[in-house]
Amino acid sequence: MKVIELKNVSKIYNPKGIAVQAVNNVSIEFSQGEFTAIVGASGSGKTTLLNIIGGIDTPSSGEVYVNNKQINQLSERKLTEFRRDNIGFIFQQYNLLPVLTATENVEFIMELQGKPKTEREARAKELLIAIGLGEKLNERPSKLSGGQQQRVAVARALAHKPKFVIADEPTANLDSKSTEDLLQMMQELNQKEGVTFIFSTHDQRVVDKAKRVIVFEDGKVKEDYTKNDNEKHKI
Amino acid sequence: MTNKLAWKNIWRNKTRSFVFISAAFLGFAIALFTLNTMKSISQQRLDDAINIQTSYIQIHKKGFIEDKEITFTIPDADNVISKVKSINGVESISKHISSNAVMASPENNIVCEIKGVVPEQENKISVLKDFIIEGEQLNDLQKTPILVSKKTADKLKLKLKSKVVVTLKSANGEITGGTFRVVGIFATPSTPFDEGTAIARYNDLELLSGIKLPHELAIKIADPSKLKEVQSKIQSVLNNEYEVNDWMYLLPELFAFDSFINMIGVLFTVIIILGLGFSLMNTMNMIVQERTKELGMLRAIGQKKWSVFSMLLKEAGLMMSIGASGGILLGVLFVYMSSKHGISISEGLGFLGIRPTIYPKLNPELLGMISIMAIALTLLISAIPARRALKIKPQEALRD
Ligand SMILES: Nc1ncnc2c1ncn2[C@@H]1O[C@H](COP(=O)(O)OP(=O)(O)OP(=O)(O)O)[C@@H](O)[C@H]1O
Ligand SMILES: [Mg+2]
Numbered sequence: 001m002k003v004i005e006l007k008n009v010s011k012i013y014n015p016k017g018i019a020v021q022a023v024n025n026v027s028i029e030f031s032q033g034e035f036t037a038i039v040g041a042s043g044s045g046k047t048t049l050l051n052i053i054g055g056i057d058t059p060s061s062g063e064v065y066v067n068n069k070q071i072n073q074l075s076e077r078k079l080t081e082f083r084r085d086n087i088g089f090i091f092q093q094y095n096l097l098p099v100l101t102a103t104e105n106v107e108f109i110m111e112l113q114g115k116p117k118t119e120r121e122a123r124a125k126e127l128l129i130a131i132g133l134g135e136k137l138n139e140r141p142s143k144l145s146g147g148q149q150q151r152v153a154v155a156r157a158l159a160h161k162p163k164f165v166i167a168d169e170p171t172a173n174l175d176s177k178s179t180e181d182l183l184q185m186m187q188e189l190n191q192k193e194g195v196t197f198i199f200s201t202h203d204q205r206v207v208d209k210a211k212r213v214i215v216f217e218d219g220k221v222k223e224d225y226t227k228n229d230n231e232k233h234k235i
Numbered sequence: 236m237t238n239k240l241a242w243k244n245i246w247r248n249k250t251r252s253f254v255f256i257s258a259a260f261l262g263f264a265i266a267l268f269t270l271n272t273m274k275s276i277s278q279q280r281l282d283d284a285i286n287i288q289t290s291y292i293q294i295h296k297k298g299f300i301e302d303k304e305i306t307f308t309i310p311d312a313d314n315v316i317s318k319v320k321s322i323n324g325v326e327s328i329s330k331h332i333s334s335n336a337v338m339a340s341p342e343n344n345i346v347c348e349i350k351g352v353v354p355e356q357e358n359k360i361s362v363l364k365d366f367i368i369e370g371e372q373l374n375d376l377q378k379t380p381i382l383v384s385k386k387t388a389d390k391l392k393l394k395l396k397s398k399v400v401v402t403l404k405s406a407n408g409e410i411t412g413g414t415f416r417v418v419g420i421f422a423t424p425s426t427p428f429d430e431g432t433a434i435a436r437y438n439d440l441e442l443l444s445g446i447k448l449p450h451e452l453a454i455k456i457a458d459p460s461k462l463k464e465v466q467s468k469i470q471s472v473l474n475n476e477y478e479v480n481d482w483m484y485l486l487p488e489l490f491a492f493d494s495f496i497n498m499i500g501v502l503f504t505v506i507i508i509l510g511l512g513f514s515l516m517n518t519m520n521m522i523v524q525e526r527t528k529e530l531g532m533l534r535a536i537g538q539k540k541w542s543v544f545s546m547l548l549k550e551a552g553l554m555m556s557i558g559a560s561g562g563i564l565l566g567v568l569f570v571y572m573s574s575k576h577g578i579s580i581s582e583g584l585g586f587l588g589i590r591p592t593i594y595p596k597l598n599p600e601l602l603g604m605i606s607i608m609a610i611a612l613t614l615l616i617s618a619i620p621a622r623r624a625l626k627i628k629p630q631e632a633l634r635d
Pocket of ligand 2: 046047048168
């Protein structure tokens with residue numbers, strides 16, 4: 001089932017009069033349950049693309065559909081609601097709220113949605129236990145390792161059961177062991193719960209775990225392929 | 236959660252929050268205490284002047300205030316009194332004879348105003364009796380009694396029972412004089428009043444001067460806040476042969492000084508507001524600056540603009556409430572303590588009618604004003620940095 005569809009999407013940045021074509025006439029689709037890596041050189045447009053898919057940024061031209069609903073025309077307020085209800089975000093720098101505990105961080109979006117306390121708490125605990133942080137429920141981020149913080153971020157991104165999760169270089173700040181653990185956890189969530197993940201990365205080990213790989217170059221899709229389960233592919 | 240978040244965010248930078256909270260605490264404590272004390276001083280002066288000197292409203296024959304001419308008496312005074320008495324809001328009336336006079340003892344002499352009063356009437360509108368420090372107040376049994384101030388007594392070297400000669404202009408334009416005996420010595424907070432006033436019995440002055448009618452009717456009203464209303468009611472039952480004036484007209488310097496004190500109060504408040512406002516603005520600016528990334532993240536994951544805005548306002552509001560409520564509490568405590576023990580001001584301010592020791596009363600209006608100020612200040616000042624936070628674009632804030 002098609003979740004996201006981009007039609008002829010371009011993004012041109014124009015700081016100080018010098019136009020930069022960050023995304024150049026891209027048309028792609030993403031389906032339910034995908035586990036997709038977007039790779040490409042620095043400056044190739046990965047972040048820009050993810051931001052457009054996630055409704056954080058708007059394209060200069062082209063159309064973006066999520067669940068067949070066009071989102072690039074929404075008002076800012078509607079777009080904010082749309083992000084809150086449909087998308088989970090994982091950031092390179094974790095970006096947890098430092099003053100809240102792990103559980104409270106995970107609850108946060110559900111709170112924005114107005115879900116009742118008991119439901120929020122139950123869901124946050126369930127997720128944190130599932131990702132192996134049952135011991136750290138009431139710890140603040142500063143008491144957690146980078147890998148643990150990023151797991152909390154994954155739990156936060158999943159808490160409100162979004163249509164898909166977007167992660168811009170989620171492992172860039174992690175050591176290899178943490179990267180391994182995080183990917184394994186994401187894979188499990190993808191397989192068991194059918195969560196759709198779209199992430200960008202520079203890390204070959206991450207690419208190896210992806211089911212579909214989109215290679216970006218100069219704002220364009222250079223390659224887009226889906227692997228067989230046991231195939232390994234080098235970029 | 237945004238409430239909780241706002242609360243927890245305050246303690247992220249403890250030193251900075253502590254600095255602002257302490258500033259608000261001290262600012263409000265000092266502001267409340269100082270303004271309240273100033274207001275109390277000013278109010279006490281007015282109360283004293285009204286209760287001792289003028290009462291709230293006075294009726295004269297037109298022209299008397301400018302001239303003090305002995306023949307400018309109130310026509311048909313008994314009728315005027317009974318008319319005015321029946322007006323709603325008028326509590327009591329006291330008739331006066333008022334004349335410039337020379338008061339002489341074997342040692343010295345002074346020029347002053349001598350006032351003739353009916354003791355029983357006068358005691359209902361004046362509290363001068365409470366300021367008698369030696370002797371007693373006037374009554375009907377004494378023989379040609381007079382009350383003089385401590386200042387006058389010292390100057391003329393008078394003691395209780397001393398004789399003093401009062402000379403004034405009589406109704407038929409001649410000089411007349413009589414001997415009075417000191418029965419009481421008073422000292423009020425107002426030096427000018429003390430230096431310039433002596434009080435005798437109405438009947439005695441009537442006899443001495445030969446005039447048949449009073450110069451002045453002093454009126455006490457039941458509710459001071461209805462002053463203007465009662466004044467115009469009185470004016471409306473009298474024709475324009477009579478002049479009806481309130482204390483603000485009769486005590487212009489006092490009124491001007493009260494306005495001056497109020498102005499200083501406003502100035503003082505503005506300085507404190509500026510100081511606190513600057514501090515709050517600075518604090519909130521730093522907060523928005525430091526948390527740009529975090530605020531961008533919150534917008535990205537779906538927190539609405541208004542929610543981010545109000546979260547920042549709540550943070551500012553919480554800091555302000557902690558500081559201001561603590562400060563107001565301390566201020567109230569100060570006021571309470573000083574109302575018990577008194578604050579000694581200078582002895583030397585009697586020329587302004589200021590008492591040497593003052594017992595401030597808590598002014599609820601002032602308390603209300605200060606609380607509203609705290610709220611308004613928070614909302615106005617923190618809205619500016621909070622608005623800046625709304626301009627943060629998540630896609631830019633999240634890039635490194
Ligand atoms: N806000 C912006 N203003 C101007 N130019 C921008 C802006 N954001 C991105 N760009 C430019 O757009 C192009 C694509 O940037 P983007 O961040 O999407 O690349 P990326 O593939 O994510 O790179 P990296 O791997 O380094 O994260 C780059 O040339 C970049 O300089
Ligand atoms: Mg990037």
